[in-house]
Amino acid sequence: MIERFDAIVIGTGQAGPALAVRLGASGRKTAILERKLVGGTCVNTGCIPTKTLIASARAAHVARRGRDFGVMIDGPIVVDMPRVKARKDEVVAQSNGGVTNWLSNAANVTLIHGHGCFESPTTVRVGERLLEAPQIFINTGGRPAVPTLEGVGEVPFLTSTDMMAVDFLPEHLIVVGGSYIGLEFAQMYRRFGSRVTVIEMAPRIVAREDDEVSATLQKMLESEGIDFRLKAECLKLYGHAGEVGIHVNCQEEPRGIAGSHVLLAVGRDPNTHDLGLDMAGVKTNARGFIEVDDELRTSAPGIWALGDVNGRGAFTHTSYNDYEIVAANLLDNDRRRVSDRIPVYALFTDPPLARVGMSEREVRASGRSALHGKMMMARVGRARERGETQGFMQVLVDAGTKKILGAALLGIEADEAIHCIVDVMAAGQPYTAISRTVHIHPTVAELIPTLLGDLKPLQ
Numbered sequence: 001m002i003e004r005f006d007a008i009v010i011g012t013g014q015a016g017p018a019l020a021v022r023l024g025a026s027g028r029k030t031a032i033l034e035r036k037l038v039g040g041t042c043v044n045t046g047c048i049p050t051k052t053l054i055a056s057a058r059a060a061h062v063a064r065r066g067r068d069f070g071v072m073i074d075g076p077i078v079v080d081m082p083r084v085k086a087r088k089d090e091v092v093a094q095s096n097g098g099v100t101n102w103l104s105n106a107a108n109v110t111l112i113h114g115h116g117c118f119e120s121p122t123t124v125r126v127g128e129r130l131l132e133a134p135q136i137f138i139n140t141g142g143r144p145a146v147p148t149l150e151g152v153g154e155v156p157f158l159t160s161t162d163m164m165a166v167d168f169l170p171e172h173l174i175v176v177g178g179s180y181i182g183l184e185f186a187q188m189y190r191r192f193g194s195r196v197t198v199i200e201m202a203p204r205i206v207a208r209e210d211d212e213v214s215a216t217l218q219k220m221l222e223s224e225g226i227d228f229r230l231k232a233e234c235l236k237l238y239g240h241a242g243e244v245g246i247h248v249n250c251q252e253e254p255r256g257i258a259g260s261h262v263l264l265a266v267g268r269d270p271n272t273h274d275l276g277l278d279m280a281g282v283k284t285n286a287r288g289f290i291e292v293d294d295e296l297r298t299s300a301p302g303i304w305a306l307g308d309v310n311g312r313g314a315f316t317h318t319s320y321n322d323y324e325i326v327a328a329n330l331l332d333n334d335r336r337r338v339s340d341r342i343p344v345y346a347l348f349t350d351p352p353l354a355r356v357g358m359s360e361r362e363v364r365a366s367g368r369s370a371l372h373g374k375m376m377m378a379r380v381g382r383a384r385e386r387g388e389t390q391g392f393m394q395v396l397v398d399a400g401t402k403k404i405l406g407a408a409l410l411g412i413e414a415d416e417a418i419h420c421i422v423d424v425m426a427a428g429q430p431y432t433a434i435s436r437t438v439h440i441h442p443t444v445a446e447l448i449p450t451l452l453g454d455l456k457p458l459q
């Protein structure tokens with residue numbers, strides 16, 4: 001027997017739950033499906049647990065630096081890994097429980113546990129049940145990519161998801177992938193007390209960023225004792241549980257890096273391979289991401305794709321914004337589009353890197369005439385008071401329109417301070433809207449008007 005709904009949401013990531021609740025509140029009978037953990041990646045295996053673990057790692061780091069602040073701690077700093085994991089689990093459980101309760105109590109919303117798979121453009125099978133709706137919303141997210149390295153399959157390795165179960169200190173963690181997820185884990189485990197080596201195939205870490213950002217970040221992490229092996233080639237895993245290693249060049253006698261555990265952090269694949277998309281007529285691109293238009297409609301009428309699965313963002317805030325776009329267009333008669341979104345994200349190393357808009361490389365490539373401002377964090381009072389002066393702030397402005405094109409803030413509290421730039425960009429105002437504004441002293445954001453007050457032509 002077919003169960004009829006007005007809408008079906010597949011996946012409880014960062015877009016699905018909010019959309020299901022809005023659809024339910026509008027009187028539409030809505031089913032939302034989850035095959036694993038309610039709340040999806042961010043809540044269970046992504047942002048929330050990693051940032052909770054990073055908080056523990058920072059506590060250890062600050063405790064070790066106590067002497068710098070005149071705080072004498074008698075005895076060694078010991079990290080209790082089972083307790084660190086238990087604290088992470090508690091924070092995750094609160095969020096996971098919160099989303100589950102929210103969905104379970106929402107008007108007109110039915111939460112169904114199970115794997116959803118299209119049988120036609122309007123029907124989705126979940127186990128024995130067949131659901132039908134004229135509108136279907138895909139929010140199935142992604143999973144860690146496992147590269148086709150030699151040795152994968154025989155040699156044990158960890159992914160970012162597996163790291164959630166770790167309650168011990170790896171003696172030597174080898175992180176394959178010097179990008180956002182890999183670097184957060186690298187610094188975290190170094191601070192917990194592991195030896196850490198990061199292996200990256202590109203000539204520099206976070207290769208999407210400007211050279212100076214990559215170099216400063218690497219130096220910052222090296223100062224904490226993390227080793228880097230860049231331009232690694234012909235990667236090959238070897239060894240067995242507790243004694244693993246990786247060959248990192250193509251010579252006949254390859255130089256191996258031996259460790260106790262390997263974390264593969266080389267990107268994420270979209271969860272589209274097992275959704276029956278061909279039965280629904282939903283097209284994907286060569287990498288498996290669902291093709292969508294500016295309002296997140298797929299190639300199949302009545303089917304939308306939101307979040308990481310559409311390849312238009314890879315963050316919690318982009319997924320949530322996808323929900324806002326779809327809800328505004330469908331329910332509020334308010335035309336919103338993905339192309340209205342200004343790219344913004346952070347890498348949560350300590351100190352973090354916060355980014356908005358274009359990088360310096362992108363501005364140069366665009367050929368436009370631009371202004372550039374840069375300030376070392378050592379000039380920022382808040383950074384000096386906290387004894388955390390690493391990094392710099394950089395901003396790029398269009399010389400003609402005076403609008404901000406982009407910024408990279410690498411330094412203490414950069415992830416918060418960036419928002420004054422983001423808001424002015426979103427409001428379509430020139431940089432003078434910030435440079436003439438009084439900010440609170442002593443904060444990091446206080447120096448952003450000063451930074452913008454000293455722009456020079458980009459050479």
Ligand SMILES: Cc1cc2nc3c(=O)[nH]c(=O)nc-3n(C[C@H](O)[C@H](O)[C@H](O)COP(=O)(O)OP(=O)(O)OC[C@H]3O[C@@H](n4cnc5c(N)ncnc54)[C@H](O)[C@@H]3O)c2cc1C
Nearest residue numbers: 011013014035040041042046116140141307308314315316
């Ligand atoms: C280690 C790590 C750290 C991260 N840190 C950050 C951060 O600090 N900030 C940030 O903005 N982003 C971060 N991200 C990214 C962020 O987690 C995602 O962008 C975010 O969760 C949005 O995902 P989503 O809404 O597309 O779906 P997801 O959160 O991935 O959820 C998809 C859900 O759909 C379910 N599902 C899949 N297929 C089916 C099916 N066929 N039937 C039923 N259910 C299905 C899955 O089980 C899952 O629960 C991080 C990611 C990782 C891995």
